[in-house]
Amino acid sequence: MSKTEFKVLAIDDEKDILLLLKYNLESEGYHVKTASSGKEGIEIAEEF
Helix, strand or coil, X not given: CXXXXXXXXXXXXXXXXXXXXXXXXXXXXXXXXXXXXXXXXXXXXXXX
């Protein structure tokens, strides 16, 4: 299984951390979504 088949949901209340995580993971071929709260993360996870 290649990395491009993996999805990552990063949740953090620090926007800069989320941007850094998203950039680094996407550069490695992962499909990344981000959320800034647990509630938002749950909503995204249900669709993702």
